[in-house]
Amino acid sequence: MSPREIAEDLDYVRTLAEEGRQAPLLGGSFLMFWGLLNAIAWALQWGLVNKLLTPNPGWHFAALWISYGVAAGIGSSMLGARVRALPGRSSLGNRVEGAVWAGAGIGTGAVVVGAIGHMMLGGGSTAPDVIVPAAYALYGCALMVTSIVSKEKWLGWFAGASFAAAAILGLFLSEHWFYLAGAVGSLTTLLTPGIVLLRKEPSTTV
Numbered sequence: 001m002s003p004r005e006i007a008e009d010l011d012y013v014r015t016l017a018e019e020g021r022q023a024p025l026l027g028g029s030f031l032m033f034w035g036l037l038n039a040i041a042w043a044l045q046w047g048l049v050n051k052l053l054t055p056n057p058g059w060h061f062a063a064l065w066i067s068y069g070v071a072a073g074i075g076s077s078m079l080g081a082r083v084r085a086l087p088g089r090s091s092l093g094n095r096v097e098g099a100v101w102a103g104a105g106i107g108t109g110a111v112v113v114g115a116i117g118h119m120m121l122g123g124g125s126t127a128p129d130v131i132v133p134a135a136y137a138l139y140g141c142a143l144m145v146t147s148i149v150s151k152e153k154w155l156g157w158f159a160g161a162s163f164a165a166a167a168i169l170g171l172f173l174s175e176h177w178f179y180l181a182g183a184v185g186s187l188t189t190l191l192t193p194g195i196v197l198l199r200k201e202p203s204t205t206v
Contacts, residue, residue, distance in 0.1 A: 023091035024200045025150055026083050027101060031194025033075050038186040041068045042132070046179035087202050093150035100145045104138040111135070126174045132182045133173070136166035139189060155193060162189045 041064060047053040048060050088094055111134040119127035140162030147155035165185040172178060 022093055022151060023088035024202055025097055025146065025152065025197050026086050026088060026094050026201060027097050027146075028194045028197030028199075028201060029079050029082060030076070030101065031190045032198060033079055033194075034072075035186050035190030035192070035194055037068065037071060037075065038135075038190065039183040041065070042179045042183040042186065046177075046183065049179060050176055093146070093152075096149040097146045100142040104142040107138045108135045129174045129178060130170075132179070133166045133170035136162045136169065136182075136185065136189070140166060143189070143193070154196075158189050158193045161185075165189060 044053070044064055045061075048057040048064065051057065054060060083089070108131070111131050112128070115128045115131050119125060140159045143155050143159035143162055147153060147159060162185075165182075165188075169178060169182060169185075172181075
């Protein structure tokens with residue numbers, strides 16, 4: 001951000017504070033993107049695991065998750081550029097939102113590395129299944145912190161749903177419906193609040 005953009009953003013946040021309002025959260029597009037991307041990937045994983053898409057999945061797993069990584073990188077970069085054009089980034093709520101979701105992403109990545117490493121060392125092909133409940137636990141933490149700091153109490157319900165998904169999927173790890181349930185949960189706990197937040201976003205001008 002240039003000095004002028006920073007000054008304009010701070011003026012915007014200050015005006016909202018004087019009016020007794022909070023700057024709208026700007027992470028809605030990210031929640032929508034990740035909610036949809038996860039749902040598609042986990043639904044395809046479910047189809048491959050149960051051999052509904054092909055009788056010999058083999059290399060299809062690698063193709064799926066490499067494609068997921070590429071889409072995630074491109075999508076996140078594009079959304080980052082979009083959010084940088086919106087006012088209100090300097091508000092406490094948006095700074096905390098960005099930080100906690102970055103932490104959730106790093107935490108999920110660490111679990112991914114560990115689970116895949118365990119599988120490659122002979123720990124079994126279902127080792128990566130643990131990624132899904134771990135991700136939901138981290139999503140719940142990020143949603144809860146964002147809800148408290150931003151005073152968007154309704155986000156707390158989605159945090160609770162994420163924690164519930166983590167517990168249920170952890171209990172029924174590797175069941176035949178496991179990844180399909182993960183896909184449905186992603187639409188519920190990420191895509192849905194993302195749509196609500198996106199509708200509350202300010203325009204690109206202060």
